[in-house]
Amino acid sequence: MGRSVQDPALCGISRRTVLKAGAAAAAFAAVPVAAPSILRAQTPVVKIGILQPVTGALAHDGDLGRLGAEIAINEINAAGGIKSLGGAKIEMVFGDARSTPEAGTQEVERMQAEGVSAIVGGFASPICLAASQAAARYDLPYLVDVGVSDQIMARGLANTFRFSPGFGKVTTVALDNLTAINEKAGKPARTVVLVHEDGLFGSGLAKLLQTELPKRGFEVLETIAHPTPARDMSNVALRIRSLNPDLVIPSNYYGEFVLLARTMQQQRIKPKGIYAILGGAASNGRFVKEFPQAAQNVIDCNHWHDPKNPKALALRKAVEDQGKSFAYNVPLNYSNLLLLADAIERAGSADRRKIIEALNASSFAGHIMPYGPTKFVNGQNEGATPINTQIQGSDIKVIHPEAFAEAKANFPAA
Secondary structure, three states, rough: OOOOOOOOOOHHHHHHHHHHHHHHHOOOOOOOOOOHHHHHHHEEEEEEEEOOOOOOOOOOHHHHHHHHHHHHHHHHHHOOOEEEHOOOEEEEEEEEOOOOOOHHHHHHHHHHOOOOOEEOOOOOOHHHHHHHHHHHHOOOOOEEEOOOOHHHHOOOOOOEEEOOHHHHHHHHHHHHHHHHHHHOOOOOEEEEEEHHHHEEEEEEEEHHHHHHHHOOOOOOEEEEOOOOOOOHHHHHHHHHHOOOOOEEEEOOOHHHHHHHHHHHHHHHOOOOOEEEEOOOOEEHHEEEEEEEEHHHEEEEOOOOOOOHHHHHHHHHHHHHHOOOOOOOOHHHHHHHHHHHHHHHHHHOOOOHHHHHHHHOOOOOOOOOOOOOOOOOOOEEEEEOOOEEEEOOEEEEEEEOOOOOOOOOOEEEOH
8 A cells, every 4th residue: 555645654743844845845846936927928847856876986877867767758748748737848957966875965955945846866776765865854756766775665755666676576586587597497507606796785685695595496605795886806706716606696886797797708707697686787788789798698687678568669779879878777767757747647736745645546557667557565666577688699688587588598608
């Protein structure tokens, strides 16, 4: 059952206080203070904050996230805007999180001052944690685009929603899928080395994997942590070589994933499979284009669009026609903007409380992900699920589950 800002279990005294202030500040940024004649002449707008790290270590991912949001906003506006608000156009207020939680929080404060009705984005879990907490002070709806830490949704913040799955769900699905793929291939893989970034995302995921892999018959030989950013993976690769696992499971951001894969290739380390879970580069067109040999046959369990959805294919083509790489950030941010626009449309208002109530009641099916209609429980979309991709040749193909698969898994890697 969805949350309501009127739910006393979720509304503390301080929160109710800021609720009034926040609602007043945000109440329809679409309506400018002006003379009636000017009001009639102007097109109303709804201000939406888009928060992404477009500078710093996560800039590549942040740029893709911004692109997905921009395309969705342009489509919504071209289709007539928010019709229940007289065709109000969505106006993007962009904030650069600069790859740090502190900068993300600063940008939320600026967006609040500029009167946004909601915020979408954050990308990394630490940024999403800090930014959504800051937004909660103003009862400002916050839609997490990518951040996967389960902690984000475990705080009971009534303003925070996540359309995509968290890493608890992703891990469960990833291990079930790994078991199915391995059994279908005759169980060639039994031993595993985990490699993860040492932040909130990677450490949390590694802890889950250490518990869950043995339950499925896999032996974890070692768990190797590394910082972000990392400049050298030679020692990690040498350790993997000495352990000689059947599988390497990396959980890290783009730069470190590429560095690890390239180093393993250079040192001719060839496990039976690289099975990423939320791999930073494993489902990223840039990785395939720039390092095709290191990328070959990498399997990932991650966010990905529905490859059988014509709208998703058109979005991918539009991005690639711009000379840009394609990754999950694009369809996730695109879908989040459509979801938010649907909520505003049904709310018939840019009031923050009404948008939150509309999100809680959402059954939005107009997205391009392999999910069913949205169903939020404590802010988490219960219908969200990851799927498996594999880099095959110059493309990224969906290989599992069967309902969405475009190609058969090449496992163990030929």
